[in-house]
Structure formats: structure tokens, C-alpha cells
Amino acid sequence: MAIPLALWRPFQRSLASQSPFRISVLSGQRLKVGSNGPKSSITCRGKHTPPLQQASHLLCRVGFPPQLVQARRSFSVLRRSSRLEEGPIMEKVCLNEAARVVEVEWADGGVSMFPYVWLRDNCQCQQCFNPDSRARLFLMADLDVNLSPVTADVYAAGTMLTVDWPDGHHSQYDWSWLKGRCFSTQALEKRGRDWQRKTKLWGSELAHDLPKADFPTLLTDDRALYDFLFRLDSVGLVLVQNVPCEIGQLERLANRVAFLRHTNYGKEFVVKSKPNPSNVAYTSAKLGLHTDLPQYNYAPGVQMLHCIEQCKGEGGDNHLVDGFNVAYQLKEENPEAFRLLTTLKVNFQDEGIDYHRFYLRERRPIISLDDKGNVENINYNDQVRDSILDLPTDQVQALYGALKAYNTIMYLPRNCVRHKMAAGEMIAFNNTRTLHGRLAYSQTGGTRHLQGGYLDWDEIYSRMRVLKTDLGIQD
Amino acid sequence: MAIPLALWRPFQRSLASQSPFRISVLSGQRLKVGSNGPKSSITCRGKHTPPLQQASHLLCRVGFPPQLVQARRSFSVLRRSSRLEEGPIMEKVCLNEAARVVEVEWADGGVSMFPYVWLRDNCQCQQCFNPDSRARLFLMADLDVNLSPVTADVYAAGTMLTVDWPDGHHSQYDWSWLKGRCFSTQALEKRGRDWQRKTKLWGSELAHDLPKADFPTLLTDDRALYDFLFRLDSVGLVLVQNVPCEIGQLERLANRVAFLRHTNYGKEFVVKSKPNPSNVAYTSAKLGLHTDLPQYNYAPGVQMLHCIEQCKGEGGDNHLVDGFNVAYQLKEENPEAFRLLTTLKVNFQDEGIDYHRFYLRERRPIISLDDKGNVENINYNDQVRDSILDLPTDQVQALYGALKAYNTIMYLPRNCVRHKMAAGEMIAFNNTRTLHGRLAYSQTGGTRHLQGGYLDWDEIYSRMRVLKTDLGIQD
Incomplete structure (x- = not known):
């Protein structure tokens, strides 16, 4: 369980000038080191921290003057590292x-x-x-x-x-x-591999083995939180269970990671059938498979949907599809359609009143590739795809052919996970990868109430790096 | 002052079936139109709204049955549009x-x-x-x-x-x-021109004619707010004056636009010299010209710095440079350096504790181009440029040469606006274009206290479109 080198480097340097021994900070809270150079302060966290006495003892053994070590808290610690000595x-x-x-x-x-x-x-x-x-x-x-x-x-x-x-x-x-x-x-x-997403593609078989997490555990257990985020990144979908059936739970989980991403629909949005809805999600109509907010230049990275109440009657089931998997299937089966969806730009727009009055517009390819040609983001949303299409007439039919081909594959039973959320469940998924939709539902079957919110990948990856440090995870 | 067609289309359609006259909604609050088809509801806002009576009169003149018009509020209105009749x-x-x-x-x-x-x-x-x-x-x-x-x-x-x-x-x-x-x-x-930024490049001459805005006016006047945002977009820099010298003003302005962008430094950050600073901005050291947070995949779009107290002694002056202008100068003077900075990726990282513990990393070119080859974003920050450089050895010298060339041009007196903010001033600038830095300052010269915060372009452009609608701005 090693702390990144950057954390203990200043300390190690001052040590190295005094002793041929090498040590590393393994865990602890905050250690202040006075040395001949400017003061250095090292913060690290973890479990199973040896007591200060042991830390001081170890410091003395490696020849560091005890008077230079001022541990602010009783569980700050240094320990000899066999790993480093072997390097x-x-x-x-x-x-x-x-x-x-x-x-x-x-x-x-x-x-x-x-x-x-x-x-x-x-x-x-x-x-x-x-x-x-x-x-x-x-x-x-x-x-x-x-x-x-x-x-x-x-x-x-x-x-x-x-x-x-x-x-x-x-x-x-x-x-x-x-x-x-x-x-x-x-x-x-x-090092290049660190920047590659560890994507595991999936189809309908995932329904039998949905990645799951326990909500109370996520709130208290850092390892469980890391595993949750890791699977959000690699699989793109986690079902969170045992969530209290009241509002405020999204924010509790989001705050364990970072904070909710604010959008024109607020920090949280209520998915219920409403009069004069600002979004078609706020009706009882069917929603086709889509990603949220492609009308943003920076669409939210992860979406969370918390089911507080589910309709009793038919409908309202969620459909979830791995947009990356479908994109690669399209590339295989219809390379020209794949080429069109990765190069031609489609407009998205959304205009109305919710958190405030808004009028968002963006244009982009349906499938974004990274500079190695890997699928990076999916931007697919029939509901807010604009009627304005900035293409020459003779490219329009080809684009529709490609959209239809992609759409057809994504709805194939082999690709689609269907799950009707129960009250107390929360689905979290990669909003730039996992397409989601829902069946229409009857409003006579009781209220259907979901709370929705977003997280961004910048914050999630930051949190994952911090957790990796704390938990000593190597990969 | 016309409302977007999408707003009045449903109404116009039902009118058109009854009368050869054409009308358009110019302003008002909410108009409900009962017709043979489904009900349509139109919401629009603006000043100088003629009274309902006049609206009804006009409706009758164009032959629309008065009983079908149910204005919810007394200032809903329609007016004949000469513009449309000429279409x-x-x-x-x-x-x-x-x-x-x-x-x-x-x-x-x-x-x-x-x-x-x-x-x-x-x-x-x-x-x-x-x-x-x-x-x-x-x-x-x-x-x-x-x-x-x-x-x-x-x-x-x-x-x-x-x-x-x-x-x-x-x-x-x-x-x-x-x-x-x-x-x-x-x-x-x-339509393509709508997507192009209306960039006006500038150099040191801007110091004599800094775009300015009056804070109290921005809070109440929509046209002033639009002009402020327009100049942020086109010039990339506005000096806001007459800001009360107390915290909370950033949020007041941000909320007039949308909302503050939350980052690992919180919703607002306090720029003061602090012990154990999580960011070098929180020292009294010189800051080189930079853009904030290139360690984010999605760096904040606009930065606001509100001066609550300025140091009395020497130093603390802000430097502001048009990063686009400098990039185009580099392209002209040293095309190879420009090519390297637009293609080679540089790592950025930031690790520490502020709003929460964070460990952000990103790698990207210093200068990002759009698909037409125009400069789109600048990501330049010596302070958080990582010591890890993922390039083969033989490209390193060339990259440094290019960085140095870009840096040298940006510091030329012809490119640099220098401004020592006074208490009660706020600088707002495009954080993905306008480089900012500051001189070191003496801590014996009193406290220097700035409040900082961010806005995102998605939200700003949304607000600008809404304001254009309300204000009837055509461009």
C-alpha cells in the first residue's frame, strides 16, 4: 500500500542526504518534516496505521534526527519499504x-x-x-x-x-x-496504457450478471466505492441497491465521489409525468435509446437514476445498451455507416424552461473516436436531434441509412438489457456510452418517480486516483 | 424583435388555415391558442409589450375567431409582421x-x-x-x-x-x-457562420480600450448582460467595474448568466497567500501566463476574478494576453512550432486538498484546433504542466523549442495587457483563450484578496441565445 512518489519525494530527498537507507510513507494522516531545506508536509491516509512511537523508532533507525520529525497526529507514520530497497x-x-x-x-x-x-x-x-x-x-x-x-x-x-x-x-x-x-x-x-479505458463490452447477457453495489456500503467503504467507479468505467453500468426511497440519496452518493454536475435541468431532476414538460422524459411516453444532453458541448459523464416509486401497471421498464459494443458491431457489419456516423455532424438542440430558461445547441458526430480510432463517446438522442441538418442534400439519405443501421443493431435482443427498476434501486451508467430508454407506461398504474443526476468523468477519475492511493491499488 | 419560428409555428399553422394573413408573435408572456387542432401554448418575453386589447384587435383583423384566443396574462400579444409578409x-x-x-x-x-x-x-x-x-x-x-x-x-x-x-x-x-x-x-x-466564433484578436493596444461593464447594470439590464457575454466571446476579456468589495458578487453575476461551475477548488476560490497552499496561485509568487485547469478534460470556459482587496505595495499586477492571437503569430513566424504544439500531447496534473482531495490528470496539445484548422482552445500552464512527458526522447528538444517560441511571443510587449486590479473590479475572461498571469507581490504591502470562479461556455451560449430571443437581436 504505497503512496505515490510525489507525496513522499520531498521527504525522501532530505532523508537521502542523511542516510543511505531508503524509506517510504505507507499510510498515516499528516506528517510534517523539518529538514535543512524548507519544510515539507506529507498527507496520506489509510488503515492499519502503526502508532507514532513505531514511526519515530523507524525514523531513528534510518538515521533521521528525531527532533526534525513533528507528527501532528498520533497516527502519522513512516515505514521502511522493502519494495524500494529492491529497486x-x-x-x-x-x-x-x-x-x-x-x-x-x-x-x-x-x-x-x-x-x-x-x-x-x-x-x-x-x-x-x-x-x-x-x-x-x-x-x-x-x-x-x-x-x-x-x-x-x-x-x-x-x-x-x-x-x-x-x-x-x-x-x-x-x-x-x-x-x-x-x-x-x-x-x-x-504509461500509455494508463490512459486507455479498460472497456468490457457487453450485450443482453449482462442482464443475468448485472454489476451491483450496495448503497449503504458505498457510503462508508472506500474499496466498495472504488469498485463501483471502476465498473462504471469498465462496464459502463452498475445497479445500486438498498437505496432509501426518499429524495437526497443521489447527492449523498455524488458527494462521496465529488459533487453533482449542475445542468439546465438543475443539480437533480425529477422524472415524473408533468404538465407542460420541459423534457419528453417528463411524460409517460416511450423514450427511445439515447444518451442524455448531447446538446451540451460537454455532456455529463455519468447518469444516476434513483427509483423512489415505480408504476404498478405495465411499462416504464428501462432498456440499457452498450453503445460502444453496438458501434463496433456496426463497424464490422457496415463500415460505411460507421464512417458516416463518425464523420458527419448532426445537430442537437433543447429549448425551454426548467432550472432556468435555456437554449442549448451543439453539433457533433453520433460516434466520436479518439486519436487511435477507438470509440470514445456516443451522442445519440432522437428526442433532441434537431430538425436542422447541416448537410448537402445528397448526403442526407446516406446519413439516415447509417443512423437506421446503428439504431437497428442497438435494438437487437442480443444487445439489450431490460430492467424495470424497483423502488430503492438506482441505475448508474456512463452517459457517453450506455444508451438508455424506457417503455411507455400507464399513468393509471400509480406514480412513477425517479430522481436523476449527473457526475463528470474528470471528477470521477480524480476520485479513483485518490482512492487508489489510499487503498494501495496497483494495476 | 421576433420570436424564433419554433415558438409561434403551432399558432401560425392554425391561423394560416383560417386566413391568408400571416402574423408573428413579437413579445409577451404566454399566449394560449385554442384551435381545431390540439392546443398550442406560446411563451415569450420582452419589453414594450402592447396591451392585450391591441393584441385581440390585431387577431380579429387577421380573421382569427376571438373566442379561440385565451390570453393568460394581460400582456400577451401578437402583432402583424411586415417582415414575414414580405417573405x-x-x-x-x-x-x-x-x-x-x-x-x-x-x-x-x-x-x-x-x-x-x-x-x-x-x-x-x-x-x-x-x-x-x-x-x-x-x-x-x-x-x-x-x-x-x-x-x-x-x-x-x-x-x-x-x-x-x-x-x-x-x-x-x-x-x-x-x-x-x-x-x-x-x-x-x-447557418455554418452561426457556429463560428466572432473572434477579434488583440494585443497590448487593448489596454487603452479595455472592454468594460458596470456591475450593477449587468445585474438588472439584459442588453448589458448580452453585450458583456458577447464581448467575452469575441474579445475574450471584459473588465467589470463597481463591484461591491465583499464576497458573494461572483455568484450574483454567475447566477445572472447560469450558475458557477464547481471544480476541485470549490464553486468559488479565494486567491490569497495561504500556508500549505493547494495551488501556487495561493502564494505571493509570480505566476506565469497560463490558462486555468488544463488538467481537466473539460477546462472551465470563463474565469472571473473579483478584487476585494489589493496589496498596497509593488506587484500583484495582472498580465493578460490573447492566446489565439499569439498562436496565429506563432503559426506565421514558426509554422513547425505551431504544428508541434497542435499535435504533440503534453501532460498536466494537479494533486492535493482543497474543496476535497483531488488528483486530476489530462494530456492534450497546447493549442487545440477545430476541424477547419482554426485555433479553438489554449491549454497552457507551466505551473501544472507535468514532469511526466510521454514523448520519445528525440521529440523532446523540438517540443521545448516550440513551447519556448510560443512563450516568447506571448511575453512580447506588443501582446501583453498589464492591469493592476483595484478593489471593486472584476476581470472576466475566456479561460480557454486569454492567458493570465500576475507579478509577484510583497506580503508586507497589505492583504491581496481576490475571489475566483468559473462559468462554462455551454451555459453562456445558452443564455446568449435566450437573451437574443428576448431582445430581438439579429446577427
């Missing part, structure tokens, strides 16, 4: 003037090349970098991009690279910090 | 089976071609379209994309196109609704 250290460094890189030879073999300009730009001294804000203080305006070091060397048993610059500035870099920033093809590929 | 009407329609379009010949010359499939998809009858939600009820699943009409005709003095379909469904389309959706090259180009 490679630097055997030798040299300046490669032709390539303008510092070459580092590692004890376990291999060579890393760190460009001169990158090293100077990323000097981690207190003058160049603010460890509290983890922000660069040394600005591009002050950087000579053609600078070469005077010398480069290793010290502290191969754990530190030092670089001296012509203006007398002295930089030092921790071996593990450098290793985590290696420019080799292999390292780039490894 | 073209349909002289003749025919089915072009080869091209699968309905051809419409206009009285003023010219022919429009409306694809069969588009016409069926966009039938505006109550069964196919919900006028309250302005949403399509007729879904792709029900559309036969290879359908051809049985007949097409015009009636009501050339104001209505009717189309009959093989299954007996009957559609009718208003001439002006059709005209607004014409597929001709000319019409597409005209």
Missing part, C-alpha cells in the same frame, strides 16, 4: 552531448536517456518547484532550451542524480522519480 | 423520385430540395413531435428510411407544404420552418 539504482551517468541527454545506467541493466532541457525544466528544488502545490515555479520564460549541464553525477548510493548547470544552479533527482519518467519506448507504452 | 411563399412543389426529394419552388425564385426521409423524420404533428418539450416523439426505430411520399402539395396561400405517406400518415410543414432548414449550399454556409 534498481543508478550505477553511472554520462552526458551525451550529441543527443543532448543525460544517460543513466541502471544497476539492473538498461540505460535511460533524460533530455537536458527536460531535466532543467523539471528541477525539483524548492526554488524551482513548490512541493505543497506540487507546481512548477521555474517558468518557460526563464528556461534556456539550449542549455547543457556542466556535470552530472550520482551519489547517495546511486539513489540521486545531481546535475550542475552553467549558471551555478544545482539540481538533484531521485532515482525512482527519474525511473517513473523514463522516455524509453517500453516506458512510454506502459 | 417568399411556396408556388409549387413536386416529387423528384430520382433524388428522393420534395422540390419546392419559391415565389421569389429559387428551388429548395427537402429529402423524403428527412421530411418524414421531422413531421411536426402532435403524434410525431412534442411542442412543449420541443422534442421528437417519432423515433428512428419507427422510420422507414426508404419511404417515398404518395403526394405533396401546397395550400393556405402557399404557406403550408403537405405530404401524404403510404401508411396514411399526413404531415404538414410551414413555409418559414422549411426555409430555415433549406439544404442549399448558400443556406448551409449561412
Whole structure:
């Protein structure tokens, strides 16, 4: 259960200058370290934290002056890390003037090349970098991009690279910090995988094995919360159970993650049949499979629908479809339709009064690809697809053919999960991937009352990274 | 001062069947029209609304049975529109089976071609379209994309196109609704211009003529609010004056537009020098020119900084630079650097505790282009540019060269507006275009206290469209 290096780096550096031992912060609350340099403060959280006494003991064992350690809370802690001690250290460094890189030879073999300009730009001294804000203080305006070091060397048993610059500035870099920033093809590929979504495609078979989460557990258990978010990201759909049948629950869950995304429908919206509805969702009519709010340039990332009351009669069942899976099926079966839906722009609009008066418009392809050609977002919504279509006449029939082809595949029984929510259930799904719709329902069958709300992926991914840190999750 | 056609169309249609006169809703609150067809309800707002009596009089003059008009409020109104009477009407329609379009010949010359499939998809009858939600009820699943009409005709003095379909469904389309959706090259180009930003580039000369707005006026005057938003969009910068020197003013202005964008720094953030700052902005250090939060996939659209107290001593001056202008200068002077900054991805990260614990990461080009090659967004922030750089070693020097070139141009005196905010001023600027920075300041010169907050362009553009409607702004 290791804390990211950035968290303990300032501390480790001051330690390394005093001792050949290496330690890492594993858990705790907040540790303040006084050193010869400016003060560093490390915050980390976790369970099973050894007591302060043990932490101090360990610090003394690695030779750190006890008077420099001021633990604010009794459960702050440091511990020797066997993992780090096993890591490679630097055997030798040299300046490669032709390539303008510092070459580092590692004890376990291999060579890393760190460009001169990158090293100077990323000097981690207190003058160049603010460890509290983890922000660069040394600005591009002050950087000579053609600078070469005077010398480069290793010290502290191969754990530190030092670089001296012509203006007398002295930089030092921790071996593990450098290793985590290696420019080799292999390292780039490894880091590149972090940016790839771990998408698991699904069809109707998911109905038998819906990812589920328990609402009270999500509110208290960080691991359960992480797993919930992980499955929202990888599967795109989680059924949350045992939610109290009263309003306010969406916000409780959202606040465990970050906060609700505010839109023109408010922070939460009430899905009930209403007079003069500002949205067709607020009727008892059938809703075709769709993603919400493609009329936004930035559509909400995750939608949550909490069932407080369900109609007793027929109808109101939700349909859920993996829009990515359907898009890849379309690509396979009808590449030209896929090409059209990924390139031609379709208009979406929504105008009315809800949280306030609004008039949203956007135009975009139905299927957005990332720069590797993977499906990234689905923007599909017949209800708010605009009657204005900004295409030449002779492309219109082809676009409709492609829309119809995509629509036809998404409604195939093999692709569709049908679930009539019970009171006390909440569906959370990736709104830029998982298409949702519902059957029409009879208003004589009692009230149907859902509460809806949104979260954004920026906030979710941020929360997942924090939880990974706390829980020591490696992947 | 005309209401969008969609608002008065249902009413106009029922009128047109009774009278050769055409009228349009110009302003008012809410007009309920009972007709032979389903009820239509029109909501519109504006100033200088003629009284109901006049409205009724006008309705009678155009031959509409008075008993069908039930105005809910005394200031609902209709007025004859000379503009509309001058408009073209349909002289003749025919089915072009080869091209699968309905051809419409206009009285003023010219022919429009409306694809069969588009016409069926966009039938505006109550069964196919919900006028309250302005949403399509007729879904792709029900559309036969290879359908051809049985007949097409015009009636009501050339104001209505009717189309009959093989299954007996009957559609009718208003001439002006059709005209607004014409597929001709000319019409597409005209509508395309609506999507283009009206960007006015600027340099240091803007300092002598800063766009200004008066805070109390913005809170009460819709036209002033529209002009403020228009200049934020076109110039990317407005100085708001006469703001009370107390917190809460950002939210007052934001709520006039929409609502504050919540981020990991909260809904508002306090820019003061603080201990253990989560952001380097919360120190007294110099801040290089930057845009905020490029570590978000969706960075905030507009930033507002409200000066409640300014330091008395030297420093703390804001620098403001048009990032688009600088990008185009770079493109001119150093096309290769421009190419690199628009294609190579740079990492941004931010980790810490503020509104909550956060760990945001994103990677993206410094300069984003739209699909026409125009500069769309600037993502530039030395402070949170990550030390992790996911590029092969041999591209690193070139990237730094490009960053330096961009940075050098942005700091040229010709590009930079310098303004030391006084208490009671607020700067609002396009955060994805206008770079901002500040000089270091001395903490012995009194407190420097700014309040910051964000708005998003989706909400701003929505508000601008609503205001355009209300104010009858044509452009």
C-alpha cells in the first residue's frame, strides 16, 4: 500500500542526504518534516496505521534526527519499504552531448536517456518547484532550451542524480522519480496504457450478471466505492441497491465521489409525468435509446437514476445498451455507416424552461473516436436531434441509412438489457456510452418517480486516483 | 424583435388555415391558442409589450375567431409582421423520385430540395413531435428510411407544404420552418457562420480600450448582460467595474448568466497567500501566463476574478494576453512550432486538498484546433504542466523549442495587457483563450484578496441565445 512518489519525494530527498537507507510513507494522516531545506508536509491516509512511537523508532533507525520529525497526529507514520530497497539504482551517468541527454545506467541493466532541457525544466528544488502545490515555479520564460549541464553525477548510493548547470544552479533527482519518467519506448507504452479505458463490452447477457453495489456500503467503504467507479468505467453500468426511497440519496452518493454536475435541468431532476414538460422524459411516453444532453458541448459523464416509486401497471421498464459494443458491431457489419456516423455532424438542440430558461445547441458526430480510432463517446438522442441538418442534400439519405443501421443493431435482443427498476434501486451508467430508454407506461398504474443526476468523468477519475492511493491499488 | 419560428409555428399553422394573413408573435408572456387542432401554448418575453386589447384587435383583423384566443396574462400579444409578409411563399412543389426529394419552388425564385426521409423524420404533428418539450416523439426505430411520399402539395396561400405517406400518415410543414432548414449550399454556409466564433484578436493596444461593464447594470439590464457575454466571446476579456468589495458578487453575476461551475477548488476560490497552499496561485509568487485547469478534460470556459482587496505595495499586477492571437503569430513566424504544439500531447496534473482531495490528470496539445484548422482552445500552464512527458526522447528538444517560441511571443510587449486590479473590479475572461498571469507581490504591502470562479461556455451560449430571443437581436 504505497503512496505515490510525489507525496513522499520531498521527504525522501532530505532523508537521502542523511542516510543511505531508503524509506517510504505507507499510510498515516499528516506528517510534517523539518529538514535543512524548507519544510515539507506529507498527507496520506489509510488503515492499519502503526502508532507514532513505531514511526519515530523507524525514523531513528534510518538515521533521521528525531527532533526534525513533528507528527501532528498520533497516527502519522513512516515505514521502511522493502519494495524500494529492491529497486534498481543508478550505477553511472554520462552526458551525451550529441543527443543532448543525460544517460543513466541502471544497476539492473538498461540505460535511460533524460533530455537536458527536460531535466532543467523539471528541477525539483524548492526554488524551482513548490512541493505543497506540487507546481512548477521555474517558468518557460526563464528556461534556456539550449542549455547543457556542466556535470552530472550520482551519489547517495546511486539513489540521486545531481546535475550542475552553467549558471551555478544545482539540481538533484531521485532515482525512482527519474525511473517513473523514463522516455524509453517500453516506458512510454506502459504509461500509455494508463490512459486507455479498460472497456468490457457487453450485450443482453449482462442482464443475468448485472454489476451491483450496495448503497449503504458505498457510503462508508472506500474499496466498495472504488469498485463501483471502476465498473462504471469498465462496464459502463452498475445497479445500486438498498437505496432509501426518499429524495437526497443521489447527492449523498455524488458527494462521496465529488459533487453533482449542475445542468439546465438543475443539480437533480425529477422524472415524473408533468404538465407542460420541459423534457419528453417528463411524460409517460416511450423514450427511445439515447444518451442524455448531447446538446451540451460537454455532456455529463455519468447518469444516476434513483427509483423512489415505480408504476404498478405495465411499462416504464428501462432498456440499457452498450453503445460502444453496438458501434463496433456496426463497424464490422457496415463500415460505411460507421464512417458516416463518425464523420458527419448532426445537430442537437433543447429549448425551454426548467432550472432556468435555456437554449442549448451543439453539433457533433453520433460516434466520436479518439486519436487511435477507438470509440470514445456516443451522442445519440432522437428526442433532441434537431430538425436542422447541416448537410448537402445528397448526403442526407446516406446519413439516415447509417443512423437506421446503428439504431437497428442497438435494438437487437442480443444487445439489450431490460430492467424495470424497483423502488430503492438506482441505475448508474456512463452517459457517453450506455444508451438508455424506457417503455411507455400507464399513468393509471400509480406514480412513477425517479430522481436523476449527473457526475463528470474528470471528477470521477480524480476520485479513483485518490482512492487508489489510499487503498494501495496497483494495476 | 421576433420570436424564433419554433415558438409561434403551432399558432401560425392554425391561423394560416383560417386566413391568408400571416402574423408573428413579437413579445409577451404566454399566449394560449385554442384551435381545431390540439392546443398550442406560446411563451415569450420582452419589453414594450402592447396591451392585450391591441393584441385581440390585431387577431380579429387577421380573421382569427376571438373566442379561440385565451390570453393568460394581460400582456400577451401578437402583432402583424411586415417582415414575414414580405417573405417568399411556396408556388409549387413536386416529387423528384430520382433524388428522393420534395422540390419546392419559391415565389421569389429559387428551388429548395427537402429529402423524403428527412421530411418524414421531422413531421411536426402532435403524434410525431412534442411542442412543449420541443422534442421528437417519432423515433428512428419507427422510420422507414426508404419511404417515398404518395403526394405533396401546397395550400393556405402557399404557406403550408403537405405530404401524404403510404401508411396514411399526413404531415404538414410551414413555409418559414422549411426555409430555415433549406439544404442549399448558400443556406448551409449561412447557418455554418452561426457556429463560428466572432473572434477579434488583440494585443497590448487593448489596454487603452479595455472592454468594460458596470456591475450593477449587468445585474438588472439584459442588453448589458448580452453585450458583456458577447464581448467575452469575441474579445475574450471584459473588465467589470463597481463591484461591491465583499464576497458573494461572483455568484450574483454567475447566477445572472447560469450558475458557477464547481471544480476541485470549490464553486468559488479565494486567491490569497495561504500556508500549505493547494495551488501556487495561493502564494505571493509570480505566476506565469497560463490558462486555468488544463488538467481537466473539460477546462472551465470563463474565469472571473473579483478584487476585494489589493496589496498596497509593488506587484500583484495582472498580465493578460490573447492566446489565439499569439498562436496565429506563432503559426506565421514558426509554422513547425505551431504544428508541434497542435499535435504533440503534453501532460498536466494537479494533486492535493482543497474543496476535497483531488488528483486530476489530462494530456492534450497546447493549442487545440477545430476541424477547419482554426485555433479553438489554449491549454497552457507551466505551473501544472507535468514532469511526466510521454514523448520519445528525440521529440523532446523540438517540443521545448516550440513551447519556448510560443512563450516568447506571448511575453512580447506588443501582446501583453498589464492591469493592476483595484478593489471593486472584476476581470472576466475566456479561460480557454486569454492567458493570465500576475507579478509577484510583497506580503508586507497589505492583504491581496481576490475571489475566483468559473462559468462554462455551454451555459453562456445558452443564455446568449435566450437573451437574443428576448431582445430581438439579429446577427
